[in-house]
Amino acid sequence: MTSERPDMSVQLGSLRLRNPVMTASGTFGFGVEYAECVDLERLGAVVIKAVTVEPRIGNRPPRIAETAAGMLNAIGLQNPGVDAVIAEKLPELASYDVPIIANLAGESVAEYVQLAERLTACGYVAALELNISCPNVSHGMMFSSSPELTGELVAAVRRVTDLPLITKLSPNVTDIVPMAVAAVEAGSDALSLINTLLGMSIDVARRRPMVGNITAGLSGPAIKPVALRCVWQVYEAVQVPLIGMGGIMDSHDALQFIMAGASAVAVGTASFVNPAASVEIIGGLEQYCCDHDLCGIGSLVGVAHS
């Protein structure tokens, strides 16, 4: 065809991505681990592993277990701490032409604020994602279980950064909508949905939990129906762009999220199964637009609601 290529770009607050496909935090390291077999510059954005104020050594092994169409992980936010991340990890990733989104994990409002200030000032980062939904550390889900705390946290971070602010919510709540509304009202430019489901597995031979941390976060195709439901519910309640994730393996899955209301998607566990997944999804979405004569991917966002 000689006609123009569809417009795949998407706007998250003041950040424009060339396409709606990013990596999910914690599943793509600091990007460079995959650089040998994934063309990072094709991606909409790279979301890096959670960063904390102090270095964290993480949880005791075993840290993962496979489940039916899913996996459990309890990494425990292992990372070298914000200073080392800025000094040692980001410069290399920043040498690629791809927006970097930092994922922040704190234990208090003050820690999130400190992280936001440091990461905003460093100059490498295009947007901040507040991880208030990590099921694998004590208090990891404290903020995401209360609209008041969520709002308070987002507002505090909002005051110290001009970067687009994304809040990442947990599905492990009775109702996700109030959390979403609180985050948006406090100034979140976008929402990431969802973090992992809290689960566990038992090693029958050893008669004890499979993962050292006992409970762990469930990800992968198994959780896709829950993630889609969260996107669907939140889309009906807020106006900001949603980043959908949870079990996205191919472009068909990505289209489900987009039709449910996601403006962008993140690819997590799929990268382990198929490192090329994110790039293949970009191609698949573009192809779908061409096949259906869409001038851009944006026109599909939320169409399943009508």
Place this chain on the structure above:
Amino acid sequence: MTSERPDMSVQLGSLRLRNPVMTASGTFGFGVEYAECVDLERLGAVVIKAVTVEPRIGNRPPRIAETAAGMLNAIGLQNPGVDAVIAEKLPELASYDVPIIANLAGESVAEYVQLAERLTACGYVAALELNISCPNVSHGMMFSSSPELTGELVAAVRRVTDLPLITKLSPNVTDIVPMAVAAVEAGSDALSLINTLLGMSIDVARRRPMVGNITAGLSGPAIKPVALRCVWQVYEAVQVPLIGMGGIMDSHDALQFIMAGASAVAVGTASFVNPAASVEIIGGLEQYCCDHDLCGIGSLVGVAHS
């Protein structure tokens, strides 16, 4: 071996089951549908489809969709109403030598009480399971999202029946433990964990939800990690026997639940995949006891906690 067979029986309140394997409500109809290919008299108990006061025609189709290692359903409590169930369904099932557990779904405390009275009086039923966690009807999860309402409901039903009372909880809550504690304090003899997770799926070709009801309940192997985590958490908080369910496909899965703290298990979606699943699981558990020189299955309950 000439030694005795292991003791597979389990006690739920005043009810003794010959083995810990029952069917999960809604997945085994009124038992007789499977009688041609499953020996009902081998089962620990048959839990029948939810019963309501008035007949219900159920939700519009399509009512199910397959997902990765799981399925969504939104049946919508279709049933002929408690009078017809007692008059037309239970007599046939009661002709088999297997305890019948009724699953009750009401819209108010008064309805649950009415159901409990009728089902207690009819004489066919060995125990009552309060379904306060159906995600597929409006208000279906109202009770299971609040410890106060759960306690109030259980207490009201407790006053009108001497039958063993089981409360079936939802995983779609921020913390399942307070619900479990409230149900037990109000007089529940046992707890069923878990009902389905709230999910959905999108039909990309038609650009609309896959299931007529839009959202639906996720069951099958996909949810097993979440179910195990709920059993694990509740086992540490209450003393009553737990009935574990959620993705149990074989005896290895059943052992995971027992080691996590379940005294009995229920087989749901697995019956669709393999009608012989429940009977095979009974055999598998017995074999495990023999292979490990256990005098009874009871000694395995909760062993993974130590």
Place this chain on the structure above:
Amino acid sequence: MVQEKCRLLSSEQVAPGHWVLRLAAPAIASFARAGQFVHVRIPTTYDPLLRRPISIMLPEARQGNLRLLTCAVGRGTRMLVETPIGTELDLLGPLGTAFPLPGGPELSEAKEVLLVAGGMGVAPLVFLADTLRGMDHHAYVRGLFGAATEDLLVSWTEFAARCDEFYVSTEDGSAGEQGRVTDTLVAQLERGQADVVYTCGPIAMMAQVAQMCHDAGVACYCSFEQRMGCGVGACLSCAVPAAGGGYVRVCRDGPVFAADRLDWEAILDDI
């Protein structure tokens, strides 16, 4: 109904996307009646999880075999047609209702019958034609078979060989009359020779057949499809709207329904 482990004996591609599978299923083959189906487990893993319902196209009762016509539309059916020969497949069946036969209580007077097949829908009608042919009081069987193109007239020789008269139509005119099978049906009904119409095919086609039979005052039975859980009537997953309100189960109350038992308007609304 039994749960039977059935060895896959052969798998033959008969048209683009379509295969005929032959399975050793002595127990199921001995009970099966035309219109019934088997619920087939896809081997090996829990993804895909659920069984797939497939009509019985022909039981070879003597040899104890079943023939299934399978169209690879999605993951499950694709895995099924790619199953290596010799694999044991887990079948549940025979399930559901059969077509009521001429001479039976519902159709005691029927002498001339019309079988109206659309595409894949031919499968249960091959079995029905075979059954009718083998009956003592042989009804006169006219077979109508329509498809989009000649390619998709799957297994038409099997069907034609069992009918007394046989009519073919394709939408693109690549074989038989150009047009839809319902166009052929109009002419047949006008002749007024049909005592009963049996149909299986796409829902929109069956809805039209049902309407035409209703208007012509001819009894009509159709074989329906719906997504299934258990396949045995226990889970209420496979509901379709019934005439007069409420729902019937395709797996147990059907898949063969008297056309006037269904609420066609509601059914067409849902697709």
Place this chain on the structure above:
Amino acid sequence: MVQEKCRLLSSEQVAPGHWVLRLAAPAIASFARAGQFVHVRIPTTYDPLLRRPISIMLPEARQGNLRLLTCAVGRGTRMLVETPIGTELDLLGPLGTAFPLPGGPELSEAKEVLLVAGGMGVAPLVFLADTLRGMDHHAYVRGLFGAATEDLLVSWTEFAARCDEFYVSTEDGSAGEQGRVTDTLVAQLERGQADVVYTCGPIAMMAQVAQMCHDAGVACYCSFEQRMGCGVGACLSCAVPAAGGGYVRVCRDGPVFAADRLDWEAILDDI
């Protein structure tokens, strides 16, 4: 590291539960060094979901093939060894660290080496023995191979053929010395001829080998196993306790580690 579609050329059962798979993997075969592994996707569905790490037993660089020794312990490996010949498998590799070689910066003086294999652990050591044999400055290679019984001395001929001296032990005495491979190692270390020990096998065995080498003041490298997500160092799933605190990643910092880099006490606590 590349992601390569690799045709399965052959699959040969070499012992109860053990198979040698041969795959066409020209890119991976050309880069691979002894100690590295491939991350293999189990075909078709999302259950099982994750890739399986398998050591490279021998790359046939000339033909562009890889040989993998696979033990069917669970669902994934069982599906792998049952994969029909001709199937294209998706491999990611070569991944991880290789054994440092005599003459290299870490082992510039090493002349005599010991390879200590336990059961399946033989796979990367076959590759290592092959590499050592092909080096200009050929070190003297002693191979020690232990298993529970003769049956489980999998691929021992491949290993023996590449060593200058070769010792076998089985726990039940069905072949070679009766006892554990570590008993043989005691004697070898006592002779004081080993400049470096390479080992792969069960964790408890490697822990003992590490301790013995430490006591004897001999350098020791071991190839480690841990459950993996990504296989490329991105997800931190495959952590094992490091000496001095914290964790190292088996997929990227290993699978080959200098034995004194690991916290063996903590590792033994976790199994």
